[in-house]
Amino acid sequence: MSTRPPMSSMIEGIMNRAHEIHRAHGGLIGYDLEDWLEAEHELFGENRPEDFEHEETVREESIPHGQERNPHK
DSSP, rough: OOOOHHHHHHHHHHHHHHHHHHHHOOTTTTOOOHHHHHHHHHTTTOOOOSSOOOOOOOOOOOOOOOOOSOOHH
């Protein structure tokens, strides 16, 4: 059983704190992402919720320009 608050509650908390940070910086436009990340870090620190899903990106080997990937198939 999880003791974490619901995701909507966590997002609302981050949003409220980000707004406080925004106002503390004089309401400068263009720093919304920085304010959000700062609020998220303050509220959750290094212990970010594990509820966010992520996938590993698999990168294919690069080939020289003009060369086909599998010319024999």
